Amino acid sequence: MLLGGMAATAATVLLKQSSGQVVQTALSGNRLLLHDPTKVLGPMPSQLGSRSPYEQPLRKPTDTSSRTPLQDLYGTITPSDLHFERHHGGIPAIDPQRYELLIHGMVERPTVFTLADLKRFPSLSRIFFLECSGNFRSGKEKMTPQDICGLTSQSEWTGVLLSTLFREVGIHPKATWFLAEGSDAAVMTRSIPVNKALEDGMIAFAQNGEALRPAQGYPARLLLPGWEGNTSVKWIRRIEVSDQPFMTREETSKYTEQVGDKVRQFSFVMDARSVITFPTYPAVVQKGWIEIRGIAWSGRGKIAKVEISTDAGKTWQPAQLGGPVLDKAHTAFRYLWLWDGKATEIMSRAVDETGYTQPTLAQLKKARGNNMGGYHLNSIIAWQIKSDGSVLLVPENTR
Amino acid sequence: MYLRKNLPQQLATGRLLPLCLLVLLAVGCAQKKDDAQPLANKQLPSRFGFGRPATAAQIAAVDIDVRPDGQGLPPGSGTVPEGRAIYATKCASCHGATGVEGPYNRLVSSDTSRAKAIGNYWPYATTLFDYIRRAMPFNAPGSLSNDEVYHLTAYLLHANGLVAADIEMNAANLPKVVMPAEDLFFPDDRTGGAEIR
Numbered sequence: 001m002l003l004g005g006m007a008a009t010a011a012t013v014l015l016k017q018s019s020g021q022v023v024q025t026a027l028s029g030n031r032l033l034l035h036d037p038t039k040v041l042g043p044m045p046s047q048l049g050s051r052s053p054y055e056q057p058l059r060k061p062t063d064t065s066s067r068t069p070l071q072d073l074y075g076t077i078t079p080s081d082l083h084f085e086r087h088h089g090g091i092p093a094i095d096p097q098r099y100e101l102l103i104h105g106m107v108e109r110p111t112v113f114t115l116a117d118l119k120r121f122p123s124l125s126r127i128f129f130l131e132c133s134g135n136f137r138s139g140k141e142k143m144t145p146q147d148i149c150g151l152t153s154q155s156e157w158t159g160v161l162l163s164t165l166f167r168e169v170g171i172h173p174k175a176t177w178f179l180a181e182g183s184d185a186a187v188m189t190r191s192i193p194v195n196k197a198l199e200d201g202m203i204a205f206a207q208n209g210e211a212l213r214p215a216q217g218y219p220a221r222l223l224l225p226g227w228e229g230n231t232s233v234k235w236i237r238r239i240e241v242s243d244q245p246f247m248t249r250e251e252t253s254k255y256t257e258q259v260g261d262k263v264r265q266f267s268f269v270m271d272a273r274s275v276i277t278f279p280t281y282p283a284v285v286q287k288g289w290i291e292i293r294g295i296a297w298s299g300r301g302k303i304a305k306v307e308i309s310t311d312a313g314k315t316w317q318p319a320q321l322g323g324p325v326l327d328k329a330h331t332a333f334r335y336l337w338l339w340d341g342k343a344t345e346i347m348s349r350a351v352d353e354t355g356y357t358q359p360t361l362a363q364l365k366k367a368r369g370n371n372m373g374g375y376h377l378n379s380i381i382a383w384q385i386k387s388d389g390s391v392l393l394v395p396e397n398t399r
Numbered sequence: 400m401y402l403r404k405n406l407p408q409q410l411a412t413g414r415l416l417p418l419c420l421l422v423l424l425a426v427g428c429a430q431k432k433d434d435a436q437p438l439a440n441k442q443l444p445s446r447f448g449f450g451r452p453a454t455a456a457q458i459a460a461v462d463i464d465v466r467p468d469g470q471g472l473p474p475g476s477g478t479v480p481e482g483r484a485i486y487a488t489k490c491a492s493c494h495g496a497t498g499v500e501g502p503y504n505r506l507v508s509s510d511t512s513r514a515k516a517i518g519n520y521w522p523y524a525t526t527l528f529d530y531i532r533r534a535m536p537f538n539a540p541g542s543l544s545n546d547e548v549y550h551l552t553a554y555l556l557h558a559n560g561l562v563a564a565d566i567e568m569n570a571a572n573l574p575k576v577v578m579p580a581e582d583l584f585f586p587d588d589r590t591g592g593a594e595i596r
Contacts, residue, residue, distance in 0.1 A: 088534070089534060089537070102453055102457065102458065102461060103453075104458050104462070110452065110453035110458060111450040111452060111453055112452075113449065117449045120447070120449050164443065167443070168449065179464055181461075186533070186534045186540065187463070187533040187540070187541070189464065189529075189533070237461065238461050238462075240462065240464065242466075244466065246464050246465075246466050246467075247466070247467050247522065247523045247525070247526055248526065248529065248530070249526050249530035252526050252584075253520055253526070259596075262583050262584070263520070263580070263583045263584045264584075264585060265584045265586055265587070266586050267587045267589065268587060269587075269589065269591075271589065271591075300591045352591065354590075354591030355591070356592055356593070357593070359595045363595045364595065367596050368596075371513070
């Protein structure tokens with residue numbers, strides 16, 4: 001509730017309805033006095049904080065995943081309890097005292113590490129996004145950023161570098177791949193090139209300053225910055241070093257995409273993408289100044305620029321990036337727009353430091369064919385601004 | 400004291416500019432080094448000595464993966480009729496009476512549908528054994544014996560027209576099953592830059 005104009009006998013307030021619409025309403029002087037926080041002693045300090053009862057951002061769950069409410073967030077860090085979920089056999093209950101990580105295969109010293117062992121190594125904390133490669137929905141006008149691409153979130157991850165662990169166990173110079181295996185009911189497995197481990201892979205045990213959340217891999221997970229989310233195997237129990245990929249179900253029959261008549265495999269990197277988070281459905285805007293806000297990210301490095309179109313893609317202007325711009329991280333952008341009240345479409349497109357420009361869905365179809373499936377769809381997302389101020393998605397069809 | 404006292408004036412006149420540049424440069428370098436190699440291995444001891452050696456028994460207890468060349472396949476064998484019986488009891492409720500109907504993942508492909516299934520999309524037969532053993536049935540993962548997994552593998556490969564009805568599936572012949580989809584697969588060719596792929 002935001003207090004607006006303070007008249008002598010009445011005030012106006014902005015109320016956010018359950019639909020998400022913000023309405024202006026008058027408040028009588030009496031009611032204002034009854035709610036005067038300066039006349040009531042508040043609660044004293046407590047052991048654990050909680051959100052204001054007026055703020056109730058929620059994930060949107062299905063049987064297999066839950067989506068981050070991107071439109072309700074500020075800045076670039078996802079609160080840990082709103083981080084998206086995707087798991088293949090539910091969330092395992094793991095006692096940290098009994099947790100162990102085994103590293104074996106093409107190593108000199110097959111070794112078992114307890115959680116305490118992992119925490120004894122030099123650790124580091126770095127901010128990265130994590131995105132599911134199946135993070136695209138469209139087809140209806142009444143969709144929020146959460147509905148469209150809520151399977152991306154960002155955290156500050158703390159852990160030990162895989163390069164440190166591989167050095168500790170003495171990885172064989174001819175090793176090229178390793179199997180990462182989780183201890184969930186799906187015993188999730190992916191084959192990962194050793195080079196990625198040596199570049200920036202880590203075993204993370206903390207997220208945003210506290211231990212990992214169970215849904216994010218407690219007590220320890222693989223974290224491969226910029227790569228499709230399911231390669232960052234959660235609840236990791238075993239790493240087997242090898243000289244070839246293992247061709248697990250998740251890298252053959254799943255997480256592969258048709259390109260023409262062929263099937264692309266090991267599509268690890270998440271290409272550059274952006275999404276406007278305001279104004280989007282179900283917001284209603286007014287004529288005048290509007291700050292268009294959103295996030296952009298690339299699995300290949302830093303975001304170089306984000307461009308905004310407010311005329312349905314005819315012309316593009318650069319948005320302002322919120323610094324510091326980090327590698328493989330959600331980057332905030334904003335663009336100040338003077339809306340004349342006429343119906344139009346707004347959209348954003350990201351360009352990363354490799355020169356890659358976020359494509360349209362038509363460009364992706366042209367490159368991959370009409371049976372491209374649902375993985376690695378990072379196309380430009382457009383929003384209709386109606387003359388009455390309502391905002392609706394421009395629905396698209398992947399086929 | 401001298402610096403602090405005269406700081407505003409020195410900043411205004413630019414007398415501190417060289418110092419400022421130096422500080423910025425130093426911060427910039429530290430930042431860059433930190434970004435590139437947060438913990439250069441040359442700074443680390445050759446070994447920390449953390450963790451404990453894994454015994455052969457410890458490794459064997461969890462080393463359940465099977466590679467396309469057959470490494471990891473256990474002893475045992477399976478037949479199509481026995482696999483069909485197990486399938487009806489433990490798999491059909493999710494995958495349909497003949498592996499086509501669902502509601503969950505379709506397993507059996509057909510000549511008339513492009514729907515993805517084992518026969519037209521799975522590139523390696525060994526993956527079937529690996530996945531059934533580690534994760535199926537969905538409500539009782541890891542509950543099947545090795546022979547039961549061989550039975551189911553034989554049945555599903557036969558249902559997809561890939562092995563004969565009288566096959567006795569085992570560690571020797573499973574890696575040799577030719578999967579039609581193998582030739583379709585190619586490794587990621589996206590490299591960033593201007594091209595959309």
